[in-house]
Amino acid sequence: MAESLIDIEVVFATPERQLLLQVSVPSGTTLREAVRLSGIAEQFPEWDVGVCALGVFGRVIADAQTRPVEVGDRIEIYRPLLADPKEVRRLRAAKAAQARGGKS
Structure with missing residues (x-):
């Protein structure tokens, strides 16, 4: 079975640059x-996207290495904050x- x-x-x-x-x-x-x-990592060789945080539709997913994808998911790769x-x-x-x- 396929x-x-x-x-x-x-x-x-x-x-x-943005890429979807x-x-x-x-x-x-x-x-x-x-x-x-x-x-996508090959499209952005200057970034280590393999270690970046991931999210789905704007929500960070803490267990990205174990959570399975679902139909229609948009996986977002988040760059580290500067x-x-x-x-x-x-x-x-x-x-x-x-x-x-004033005083600081």
């Missing part, structure tokens, strides 16, 4: 394996307070 395939999408974006691939993977494939099978958003806000507030002549 192995059933599931249609999914794999998405990755950098500030310069439509892929068919065998039923039971995990999210992490689906990303590997998609070949700066902690809380720290950036704290620094911005301190700078604004200093500009007003």
Whole structure:
């Protein structure tokens, strides 16, 4: 009996370029394996997408190496943050307070 395939999408974006691939993977494939099978890593050799966090439709999936794909999933590959958003806000507030002549 032939192995059933599931249609999914794999998405990755950098500030310069975005790519969405439509892929068919065998039923039971995990999210992490689906990303590997998609070949998207070869499109972005400067990024190690194999270790990036993964999500499905904007929701981070903690167990991407064990969670199987579902029909229609859009697997999103998340780049690491360059700066902690809380720290950036704290620094911005301190700078604004200093500009007003207040204490930081």
